[in-house]
Amino acid sequence: MKKAVIVGILILALGLVVSGISFALMGFSFNSFAKEKYESVTTEIGTEFTAIDIRGNTENIRLCRIDQNFPETRTPRVVCSENSWLKHTVTVENDTLTIRSVDTRKWYDHIGINVSGKPEILLYIPVFPYVLDIETDTGDVEIQDNSLGNDIRIRTDTGDVYVQDAVGVNVSVQTDTGDIRWTYREAPPAKKVNIVGNLSLITSTGHIRVENAGCAGDLFLQVSTGETLLENCRFANLESTGSTGDMTLKDTIVQGDLKIRRSTGDVKLEDSDAAVIHIETDTGDVTGTLLSPKVFFTETDTGKVQVPRSVTGGGCEITTSTGDIRMEITE
Numbered sequence: 001m002k003k004a005v006i007v008g009i010l011i012l013a014l015g016l017v018v019s020g021i022s023f024a025l026m027g028f029s030f031n032s033f034a035k036e037k038y039e040s041v042t043t044e045i046g047t048e049f050t051a052i053d054i055r056g057n058t059e060n061i062r063l064c065r066i067d068q069n070f071p072e073t074r075t076p077r078v079v080c081s082e083n084s085w086l087k088h089t090v091t092v093e094n095d096t097l098t099i100r101s102v103d104t105r106k107w108y109d110h111i112g113i114n115v116s117g118k119p120e121i122l123l124y125i126p127v128f129p130y131v132l133d134i135e136t137d138t139g140d141v142e143i144q145d146n147s148l149g150n151d152i153r154i155r156t157d158t159g160d161v162y163v164q165d166a167v168g169v170n171v172s173v174q175t176d177t178g179d180i181r182w183t184y185r186e187a188p189p190a191k192k193v194n195i196v197g198n199l200s201l202i203t204s205t206g207h208i209r210v211e212n213a214g215c216a217g218d219l220f221l222q223v224s225t226g227e228t229l230l231e232n233c234r235f236a237n238l239e240s241t242g243s244t245g246d247m248t249l250k251d252t253i254v255q256g257d258l259k260i261r262r263s264t265g266d267v268k269l270e271d272s273d274a275a276v277i278h279i280e281t282d283t284g285d286v287t288g289t290l291l292s293p294k295v296f297f298t299e300t301d302t303g304k305v306q307v308p309r310s311v312t313g314g315g316c317e318i319t320t321s322t323g324d325i326r327m328e329i330t331e
Helices: 002-025
Strands: 039-044 051-055 060-065 077-082 086-093 096-103 120-125 131-136 141-143 150-156 161-164 168-175 180-183 199-203 208-211 218-222 228-231 237-241 247-250 253-262 267-281 286-290 294-299 314-319 325-329
Touching: 051 120, 060 131, 077 086, 096 120, 150 161, 161 168, 168 180, 180 199, 199 208, 294 325, 314 325
Parallel strands: 051 096, 051 131, 060 120, 060 141, 131 150, 141 161, 150 168, 161 180, 168 199, 180 208, 199 218, 208 228, 218 237, 228 247, 237 253, 247 267, 253 267, 267 286, 267 314, 286 325, 294 314
Antiparallel strands: 039 077, 077 120, 086 096
């Protein structure tokens, strides 16, 4: 029995020595273990389309705006990372540009180290009112400088979503553990909107950040443990639910109802306002400054309350269990 153990230890030690020598000969680089490297495959789209449907797997998906100053390059095109086991189909049917990821690997092919890079799907399009539907598993989604102008749906599991300067009708973004950032470089004028319909942003453990957005419809935000930040935004109505994540509103105006529900997260309003405000949290604090008078209705078990006394303005109902309530009205 002892001899067998000794032999086993010697074989293991020999294996480690051989592995170490092999690793040294490869320059101590994991890249040497990579099975394959990706190559970029470009497909030009000569058929007109009004909708875009992308289904990826591990690829990062990025929409890029075609330079309007160079007409010869305005033909829409798709650039995909491919190798022997990862391919993509690009077709246009029923006015829809469809891009599909085709992974031919078997389950055992996933075993091992592959550091040949992160695959991508790059779509170059002009500014037209497209209907957009994107779904990927672990890849990120990025849309910059693109006024899509129609319904937008984005779904990813662990990937982040970053959208800049998108004009849409109804927008839905959902991710499990990824962050969501929806932003515009410039704040919209008081009567201008970026989104004609509703905006829905949902994540579990990720963070949500919305900047300079004007939405004619309702904004719905749902998080579990991530933080939420709204800055310089305008919405018809706003509803947010969450567990432990904090929520902060800066210079954000809601024309109708503002409803916020948290378990242990804090809620902070900075120079923000709404016609009617409902805020409920268990152990979190509720603090902030509002832009117009409110009639406050507060309730807390063990927390402290400090709010202005007013008999004019919309209703502001704030309920906590152990959290403090401190609100002010900006003169």
